Amino acid sequence: xxxxxxxxxxxxxxxxxxxxxxxxxxxxxxxxAQQVAEVKEKHQGPQDAVxxxxxxxxxxxxxVMARNEGPLADKEVARLFRxxxxxxxxxxxxxxxxxxxxxxxxTQQAASKHFGHSAHCIPFSNSDEVFREVEAGGxxxxxxxxxxxxxxxxxxxxxxxxxxxxxxxxxVKLNIHHHLLRAGVExxxxxxxxxxxxxTLSQCRSWLDNHFLSAERVPVSSNSEAARMALQQGPGxxxxxxxxxxxxxxxxIVSKNIDxxxxxxxxxxxxxxxxxxxxxxxxxxxxxxxxxxxxxLYELLEHFHKHEISLTxxxxxxxxxxxxxxxxxIDFQGHSANSHIQxxxxxxxxxxxxxxxxxxxxxxxL
Numbered sequence: 001x002x003x004x005x006x007x008x009x010x011x012x013x014x015x016x017x018x019x020x021x022x023x024x025x026x027x028x029x030x031x032x033a034q035q036v037a038e039v040k041e042k043h044q045g046p047q048d049a050v051x052x053x054x055x056x057x058x059x060x061x062x063x064v065m066a067r068n069e070g071p072l073a074d075k076e077v078a079r080l081f082r083x084x085x086x087x088x089x090x091x092x093x094x095x096x097x098x099x100x101x102x103x104x105x106x107t108q109q110a111a112s113k114h115f116g117h118s119a120h121c122i123p124f125s126n127s128d129e130v131f132r133e134v135e136a137g138g139x140x141x142x143x144x145x146x147x148x149x150x151x152x153x154x155x156x157x158x159x160x161x162x163x164x165x166x167x168x169x170x171x172v173k174l175n176i177h178h179h180l181l182r183a184g185v186e187x188x189x190x191x192x193x194x195x196x197x198x199x200t201l202s203q204c205r206s207w208l209d210n211h212f213l214s215a216e217r218v219p220v221s222s223n224s225e226a227a228r229m230a231l232q233q234g235p236g237x238x239x240x241x242x243x244x245x246x247x248x249x250x251x252x253i254v255s256k257n258i259d260x261x262x263x264x265x266x267x268x269x270x271x272x273x274x275x276x277x278x279x280x281x282x283x284x285x286x287x288x289x290x291x292x293x294x295x296x297l298y299e300l301l302e303h304f305h306k307h308e309i310s311l312t313x314x315x316x317x318x319x320x321x322x323x324x325x326x327x328x329x330i331d332f333q334g335h336s337a338n339s340h341i342q343x344x345x346x347x348x349x350x351x352x353x354x355x356x357x358x359x360x361x362x363x364x365x366l
Contacts, residue, residue, distance in 0.1 A: 026084065033088035040092075051093040052140065054170045054270070055279035057085055058362035062281070065365075078366055086116020095119040098130045098139035104224040104245040106176060110268040111143040112244075113366060114172040127157055131164045134271055141169060147267040148176075150203070153315045157269070158329045161287060161358050162317075168285050168359030170270035172366070178204055178223075178259050181239045181251035183231045188254060191215055193233065195226035196240035204240055207258040227251055270361070279362040282335040283312060286345075288328045289319065289354040296326060303347045304332060307340055325353055335360040 001009075040049040064081045065074040089095060099111045101123025111121045122139060124130045130142040144157050178200055182191070194201075194212060198219040201208070208217065215238075220226050223241035227249040230239035239251070246253050290296045297316075304311055313331035334341040336357055349355040 029084065030088050030091055034091050037092035049093075050274060052089060052095065053277070055277045055282075055362055058170075058279040058281070058365050060085065061365045075366060082113075082366065083116045083118075086118040089116075090118040093140075095141070096139045097121045097141050097143060098124055098133045099143040100127050100130055100145065101125060102222050102224040104227060104242065104248040105222055106174060106242055106244075106266060107143055107145060107268065109242055109244045110145075110172050110174045110266070113174060114143070114170065114268075114270060115141075127160055131160050131166060131271065134273070135164050135166055140272065142166075142271040143172070143268050144271065145266055146171075146269045147313070149263065149265045150261060151199070153313075153329070155315075155317065158287075158315060158317055161329075161356070162327075166271045166273060167275065168269050168361050169272040169274060169276050170361045171283070171364045172268045172270065173364045174266050174268065176259070176264045176266055177243075177257045178240050179243060179246065179253045180255040180258055181227055181230055181241055181246050181249075182254050183234065183237070183249075183251055185235045186252055186254060188212075190236055191238045192236040193218055194238050194240065195220050195229040195233075197222060197226070200226075200240050203260060203264065204258050206260045211255075224248070267364075276359065276361045278335045278337055278360075281363045282333075282360050283331055283363050284334055284336050284341060284360040285329070285331050285358040286348070287317075287354075287356040287358060288330060288348055288352050289325050290328070290352050292324050292326050297328065299351060300328065300330075300348065303344050303351075307344050309334055309341070309344060 037049070037051060040051065044050070061078045061081060064078050068074045068077045095115060095118070097111050097115055097119050099121055100107045103123045108121055108123065111119065124133060127144045130144055133139045134142040145154050146157050147153050188211065191212060193216045194208065195218045200223060201217050201219065220229060223239070224245050226239035227241040227245040230237045230251060231249045238254070239245070240258065243253065245251070288300060290300065310333045311330060312333060315329040317327040317329055319325045319327050336342065336345060337360065345355065345357065
């Protein structure tokens, strides 16, 4: 045995020993999670027991990153713990999550990022169906897009909160990276057709102009449909889609991150029917209906200014055509259980036609 082999054997033996300890600790943690489920069912009852606690998971992930000493990056360690928690939660209660489909799109990627890969994610064709499935109890939670860094707020999602009695239980932010995919072929040669949604084609226009000025760009309904078409049409076809779509349809990624803007991201909301406790770093979302008059928005914002509460988002939504009211969707820092936030909410309620608290929830960790 050479000197190198001797040194490597010592290190590999150490790795085997560490792996054994990790394995034992993972099972210890899983058994503890099962005991947590038993305690909840004992005191809350099997039907009323709440197993998923967004605020608790956010606190755990923040502590993981705070105590991390490397060499693994903070967020990489947090992602590992995210999956551990996902597996353990599945032992307590299998999690069913509805998302805006189709399968293989960025919303599914966001759902897996937030809940981990042990959650059972179910695609639906539109956000209305996601809200309806969660409200009916067919899914524990739903995941819908709310805001894109380049396109702005998703108005239809905001309007659904007026129709459905659901709350926001969390948020997840996903960096959107588009990749060029092909079936069975490596490289860029021979591509004649590129399938993608029109919005994605626009977001990758400069890259496409530099590499495929003559290839036909074919708009389709979704990135997942683009991947399916690339698989179906053969070597001359390519798709612009996500890494998840590449895995789902077994396509090769022949060029990564072809977006014109490298900082493109989308924010998603987790919807459910539970009240989420304080995590220490929280956000609250509300819908406020006021009478149309000069300075109406200024009067609303004055309450936040007076109490030194930072807004993180505001969007105007249309009321009915016959109405003389305006509706504002507002995100701001803080939890509705805090006394200073309660003062603002009381003032807003007294000055508005209607105030609907959509939920307080942890700020996205990952």
